[in-house]
Amino acid sequence: MSQNSLIEMKSPLSGVFYRSPGPEQPPFVEVGNAVKRGQTLCLLETMKVFTRIKSPVDGEVVEILCANEATVEKNQILFHLKR
Amino acid sequence: MAFSKVLVANRGEIAVRIIRSLKECGVRTTAIYSEADKDCLHVRLADEAYPIGPPPALKSYLQAGAIVELAARIQAQAVHPGYGFLAENAQFAALCQEAGLCFIGPTPDNLRLAGDKRRARQVVEEAGVPVIPGSHRPLLSVAEAQEVCRSMSYPLLLKASAGGGGRGMRAVAGPGDLADEFVTAAAEARAVFGDPTLYVEQRINRPKHIEVQILADSQGRVVHLMERNCSVQRRHQKLIEEAPAPGLTQALRESLHRAAVTIAKTVGYHNAGTIEFLVDQEQRFYFMEINARIQVEHPVTEMILGLDLIKAQLAIAEGRELGLRQEEIRARGHAIECRINAEDPALDFLPDPGRVEQYHAPGGFGVRFDTHLYQGYEVPIFYDPMLGKLITWGASRPEALARMQRCLDELVVEPIKTTTPFHLQVIRRPEFIQGDYRLDLAEQLLQEMDSGSLEAMQA
Numbered sequence: 001m002s003q004n005s006l007i008e009m010k011s012p013l014s015g016v017f018y019r020s021p022g023p024e025q026p027p028f029v030e031v032g033n034a035v036k037r038g039q040t041l042c043l044l045e046t047m048k049v050f051t052r053i054k055s056p057v058d059g060e061v062v063e064i065l066c067a068n069e070a071t072v073e074k075n076q077i078l079f080h081l082k083r
Numbered sequence: 084m085a086f087s088k089v090l091v092a093n094r095g096e097i098a099v100r101i102i103r104s105l106k107e108c109g110v111r112t113t114a115i116y117s118e119a120d121k122d123c124l125h126v127r128l129a130d131e132a133y134p135i136g137p138p139p140a141l142k143s144y145l146q147a148g149a150i151v152e153l154a155a156r157i158q159a160q161a162v163h164p165g166y167g168f169l170a171e172n173a174q175f176a177a178l179c180q181e182a183g184l185c186f187i188g189p190t191p192d193n194l195r196l197a198g199d200k201r202r203a204r205q206v207v208e209e210a211g212v213p214v215i216p217g218s219h220r221p222l223l224s225v226a227e228a229q230e231v232c233r234s235m236s237y238p239l240l241l242k243a244s245a246g247g248g249g250r251g252m253r254a255v256a257g258p259g260d261l262a263d264e265f266v267t268a269a270a271e272a273r274a275v276f277g278d279p280t281l282y283v284e285q286r287i288n289r290p291k292h293i294e295v296q297i298l299a300d301s302q303g304r305v306v307h308l309m310e311r312n313c314s315v316q317r318r319h320q321k322l323i324e325e326a327p328a329p330g331l332t333q334a335l336r337e338s339l340h341r342a343a344v345t346i347a348k349t350v351g352y353h354n355a356g357t358i359e360f361l362v363d364q365e366q367r368f369y370f371m372e373i374n375a376r377i378q379v380e381h382p383v384t385e386m387i388l389g390l391d392l393i394k395a396q397l398a399i400a401e402g403r404e405l406g407l408r409q410e411e412i413r414a415r416g417h418a419i420e421c422r423i424n425a426e427d428p429a430l431d432f433l434p435d436p437g438r439v440e441q442y443h444a445p446g447g448f449g450v451r452f453d454t455h456l457y458q459g460y461e462v463p464i465f466y467d468p469m470l471g472k473l474i475t476w477g478a479s480r481p482e483a484l485a486r487m488q489r490c491l492d493e494l495v496v497e498p499i500k501t502t503t504p505f506h507l508q509v510i511r512r513p514e515f516i517q518g519d520y521r522l523d524l525a526e527q528l529l530q531e532m533d534s535g536s537l538e539a540m541q542a
Contacts, residue, residue, distance in 0.1 A: 014436055015464050047425065047434040047468040071464065074437075 007057060009079035011072045015046030019068045027068075033061045041079055044072070059083045085401055086110055086161045086185070090154040091129065093165030094144060095455045096471055097379075098125035101163050104393035106130075113159055115150060117143035119463040124455035133157070138465045144168045147175040151182050161185035161400060163393075167467065170376040171198060187400040189375040190353045197356075197375035201244040201282040207370045210349040212342045215361065215369040217284030228265045231283060232258065241265060243272035244280040247372070249319025251275055254286060287369065289521045290361035292316065293328050294374070295343035296384045298395055299352045300405040307340045308384050308392075309414055315509055317432065317525045322502065323509060324380035325419045326387050329480060329518025335366050346373065354399050355381075355392055364521075379422070379472065382453060386418035386476040417480040419487050419510075423454070424468040427500035428529075436462040441497035445490035449476040449483070456496060470496065480518065484510055508532075 011017075019027040019042055028040050035041065035055045044051045063080040066072055088111040091098045102112045102125060114129030119138035126132040133153055136143035147169055154162050162179050164170040164186065173194035179186040189197070196203055205219040218231045221244060232239060232255075241264055243251030251272035253264040265281065273279040296308040312328035313321045328336070343358040350373070357374040381392045390407075399405065426432040442458040454471025462470065473490055477483030491507050508528060514520045 013433060015434075046464050047436060047466060049434050049468075051433070 005082050006062060007059070007081040007083065008077045009041065009053070009056070009081055011044065011053070011074060011076045011078050013044060013046050013051065014072060014074045014076075015044035015051070017066045017068065017070050017072045017078065018043040018045065019064070029061050029064075031061050031064060035059060035061060035081070042066075053078065055081065057081060057083050084160065084185075086159075086397070088113060088157070088159045089161045089163055089187070089397075090115065090150070090157070090159040091125070091163050091165065092144070092150050092154075092169055093163075093167070094120055094123060094125055094466065096453055096469060097165040097167075097377075098123075099128055099455050100453050101165060101393050102128050104391055105163075105397070108394060108397060110397070113154075113157060115144070115153065117465070119465050122460065124457060124460070131157070138463065140168065140466065147172065147178055151175075151178045151184065154179075154184050155182045159184065161187050163187040163396070164376070166376045166379055173198065185400050187396050188354050188377075189356060190351075193350065193352055193356075193373075194375050196350055197373040198247075199244060200242060200246055200372055201280070203350075203373055204282070204370065206350060207346055210345055212346055212370050213368065215284040215287060215371065218282060220282065222265070222281045222283065223279070225262045225265050228261060228281070228283065229258075232261055235283070235285060238286040240284045240286045241268040241281050242284060243268065243276055243278070244282055245276035245278040246272060251281075252319075287361050287363050289523055290314075290363050291328075291330075291521050292321075292359065292371075293331070293339060293362050293368070294357045294359045294378075295339055296378075296381070296392075297343050297347045297352065297356050297358065298392075298399065298405060298407065299347050299354065299356070300399050301353065301402055302404065303348070303351070304405050305344050305347045305352070306405065306407050306409045306412060307343050308388055308390070308412060310336060310339055311380060311383055313380060314520055314522050315515075315525050316522055317529070321380065322422050322424075322525060323420065323506065324383055325417065325480075325483075326383040327414055327417065331362070332366060335362070335368065339368055342368070342370070346370065355396050379469070380420055382451060382472060382474045383418040383420045386451065386474060387414040387416060388412060389415065416476055416478045417483040418474060418476045419483050420472050420474045421487060421491065421506040421510075422469055422502065423471045423473055423494070423496070424502045425462055425470050425499050426468050426502055428502055428505035429500075432502075433500075434464075434468050435500040436464045436468075437499055438462070439496055439499060441495055443493065443495035445473065445493040447486075447490075449486055450474075450490055451476070452490075452494075462499060470499075470501065484516065 040052045090113040112129045114132040115135040169175040173191040176186040177191040208214045239255040253268040269279040299305045311326045313324040315323035359371040451474040475486040
């Protein structure tokens, strides 16, 4: 896998990063999972509003760069994906 | 008893608002703040301030026990809850009482009744005030819902008994959709409020949201402070409010005022509150709910009456008599409020927190900007997106409107995206200018917007 085939999935806004839809629920995706375009990768909570962050491509999750419930900045890289 | 020290159990705009009035009354003010709010304006303005926990509200501003303990420890005599957070939490109000603190607001019983929408509806109907046609019966199963809805005419609205703010609320177009919508609404009600109980109402076609402000003292004296129109809403969130409400007949206005006073007396209401109604296209009105708190939009009422509602709340809480007689309450001019939120209207109101690099607040005659903003303030990601409330007063409605347009043009909160461009669009709409708009105005406007005006919003 060449470095330039990696897709950097950036956060469209700052907020709190959630890997699963709820506290007791399994994560949306794990490293190595195949994902479809439009599939939810994580949730961001910003000012009491939840935004679903969706995959821009059909591909695979290569790396998850944020811990659950971490605070992320706008444009911070959340995931590495590959086509 | 006159209070010498009051703890303000809130943050941001409303904490600033309350601290200002308390200071003018010679009361020593205490702020609380989360780790994310060390530099928030309410902390700077209060006489003293104490940390209350980590950024998430659940671990700070919603820590009822810790807040009561703090208030007792620093020897405050009273707590003002503002709106949101613990303001309508009966348990918190009761905890305050048990600790010998005055909760500046309604009684725990008032809060329990207002929080149970289904029971409140029943009590109000028994008092002879019209409610939205529907059923008082608590609905816990699809079978019960089908039985009750058989005799009703569609479209219907399923509502959570413990609900509010549009959550756990589902429209049902016809009998075929009832089962599905019931299951969804009950699940949402359980998830959000911890109680799946629903009730059903008929859906009113294109209503106006009209509400009446009331004050009730400990002697049971109740006055109304006239009405507000809050029909500019997006997803059940108010964006623009005004007082008095335009386009109502005098007879209807008086009926609404009377109904609000009747309701307040019937439930033994205490302190400041708001009775919300829907008004349909035939100018019939229906009770919707009791808002047992000081509301976000209270300044429009203050501006037309020349009356400070926080000071009135303080006087009532101290057991002083309401020095207000109904016949002396007269409106002068007109007031409008636009909520300035850190949301981008061009991106479906996506939240936009961050640092305020450039700030200019509008000013001049008849202008009030209730806000916690200042140059260099970092708007945190953890709380409500409301940055402030821009309020303009005018001798007439057209003057208040022209002033609002001027102020919206003047406001600078760079580089944060705010609801300001949306407000500019609304106040230029003919139906808004004519004062004859309904709850669907904002959604209609947003739907109609072509890419051209969206670009204009981004500019």
